Amino acid sequence: MGGGVLSQLLGFFFWGFLWLAGPVAVYSGGPGTSGADAVAVVVDGTAAIAVTDGDFVCATLDWWPPEKCDYGTCSWGLASLLNLVGSSSACYAKSCMLQQEIDVLIRHSQCFLFSFMQNLSNPILLNAVKAFSPLKLRLGGSLQDKIIYGTGDPKPQCTPFIKSTSEMFGFTQGCLPMSRWDELNEFFQKAGAVIIFGLNALNGRVTLSDGSLGGPWNYSNAAALIRYTVNKGYAIHGWELGNELSGSGVGARIGADQYAADVINLRSIINEIYQGLPDKPLVLAPGGFLDTNWFTEIISRTKPNSLDVITHHIYNLGPGVDQHLTEKILDPSYLDGEAGTFRDLQRILSSAGTSTIAWVGEAGGAYNSGHHLVTDSFVFSFWYLDQLGMASTYDTKTYCRQSFIGGNYGLLNTTTFRPNPDYYRPASHPTSFCCGFTANSIVY
Numbered sequence: 001m002g003g004g005v006l007s008q009l010l011g012f013f014f015w016g017f018l019w020l021a022g023p024v025a026v027y028s029g030g031p032g033t034s035g036a037d038a039v040a041v042v043v044d045g046t047a048a049i050a051v052t053d054g055d056f057v058c059a060t061l062d063w064w065p066p067e068k069c070d071y072g073t074c075s076w077g078l079a080s081l082l083n084l085v086g087s088s089s090a091c092y093a094k095s096c097m098l099q100q101e102i103d104v105l106i107r108h109s110q111c112f113l114f115s116f117m118q119n120l121s122n123p124i125l126l127n128a129v130k131a132f133s134p135l136k137l138r139l140g141g142s143l144q145d146k147i148i149y150g151t152g153d154p155k156p157q158c159t160p161f162i163k164s165t166s167e168m169f170g171f172t173q174g175c176l177p178m179s180r181w182d183e184l185n186e187f188f189q190k191a192g193a194v195i196i197f198g199l200n201a202l203n204g205r206v207t208l209s210d211g212s213l214g215g216p217w218n219y220s221n222a223a224a225l226i227r228y229t230v231n232k233g234y235a236i237h238g239w240e241l242g243n244e245l246s247g248s249g250v251g252a253r254i255g256a257d258q259y260a261a262d263v264i265n266l267r268s269i270i271n272e273i274y275q276g277l278p279d280k281p282l283v284l285a286p287g288g289f290l291d292t293n294w295f296t297e298i299i300s301r302t303k304p305n306s307l308d309v310i311t312h313h314i315y316n317l318g319p320g321v322d323q324h325l326t327e328k329i330l331d332p333s334y335l336d337g338e339a340g341t342f343r344d345l346q347r348i349l350s351s352a353g354t355s356t357i358a359w360v361g362e363a364g365g366a367y368n369s370g371h372h373l374v375t376d377s378f379v380f381s382f383w384y385l386d387q388l389g390m391a392s393t394y395d396t397k398t399y400c401r402q403s404f405i406g407g408n409y410g411l412l413n414t415t416t417f418r419p420n421p422d423y424y425r426p427a428s429h430p431t432s433f434c435c436g437f438t439a440n441s442i443v444y
């Protein structure tokens, strides 16, 4: 309540400031206009249409190994949760890196050399996260549903992802060693990051006659990771179930009725493990593309309090290999096409009368790792800022950009950790100013 009023005031002050600063000149370059026409912008700063989380800005870290390639380019380098930011070169060479990973890097000897130059105490990386104070980081991606955690009883054998064209997403099952999980958490604590962890939702599934995967989620390995995390005192803001398994799925799909039952199970294991602790994490799902029937069903079946956040993904520009990305990015009517997704989801939530809120859990614009010199360059800011504005108008509470680092759409350069242009964009977007921005109606 108080937060809402506060943010309304802040929103008012922000727009009031714009107003006091005089009419804002907007240069329109549409058909029929030549050069620059000054346009007056009137902002109604009194009526709130939506409120975002104070920490609206979020970015993702993914699992892709250096051998992940798209259209002949391998853009992930050492940006995976399994190999980014080793705490020291000694650690890189031994405990935190699996032997097979070292072998891969030796084959890519340039990378290997680089891994000795960079480490967790790399000030650029640490400060890049710190600067957002706090930055939400969502840890996940396609391979999250193929990773097991090196903990529990019996402890699984911990082996890395190995490239294998016959496997879903081109890699075998991988494993997160607990030594690596410790190291990541140490880094997140130092950087003040707020962590959302995407759990493997495919454990225990069988293929059903309609081609979807079914059978209940086997949560024993996930529960072991959550228990380990709580025992270590690591703060996790939210646990998200699965990646792109909703609707028609990417790689695999699971029915909404089964998924709802799995979310309810996740909620109960979290309740049990966090019993007596003051801070309870959020439960998020499904981290997939909006499918109205599927989303409507999971919302209704997880009511009233199993699912805190429904997460959806956005790749509205098509594949990274597309030669016309820049035209789409600079075409306002193309960009506006995505508003329908936000509107539909907002409608689903309001007509269900649920307390579940919406986040964009992953948005990279162009799928299959983006496109070098487009999704990592200045022009992509037209897409990114438009998305931040659009999402907040439709009451999206948090927006996670794919990626913080890695692929061709990182906010940071994968090899140097230096900011790409989009790194600076949230700072120029009013939602990041403070404390839950109120999106106001803007009349042109």
Ligand SMILES: *[C@@H]1O[C@H](CO)[C@@H](O)[C@H](O)[C@H]1NC(C)=O
Binding pocket: 087, 088, 089, 090, 116, 117, 118, 119, 120, 121, 122, 123
């Ligand atoms: C880690 O990186 C920092 C900055 O690049 C460097 O000063 C330090 O010596 C490195 N530490 C190790 C153990 O390599």
Ligand SMILES: *[C@@H]1O[C@H](CO)[C@@H](O)[C@H](O)[C@H]1NC(C)=O
Binding pocket: 154, 204, 218, 219, 220, 221
């Ligand atoms: C769930 O998976 C674990 C391994 O993580 C296995 O030991 C257990 O038997 C499985 N449970 C069921 C019900 O299949």
Ligand SMILES: *[C@@H]1O[C@H](CO)[C@@H](O)[C@H](O)[C@H]1NC(C)=O
Binding pocket: 373, 376, 377, 413, 414, 415, 416, 420
């Ligand atoms: C990232 O840095 C490398 C090395 O300086 C450079 O070759 C590459 O073009 C940079 N990427 C971007 C998107 O600027």
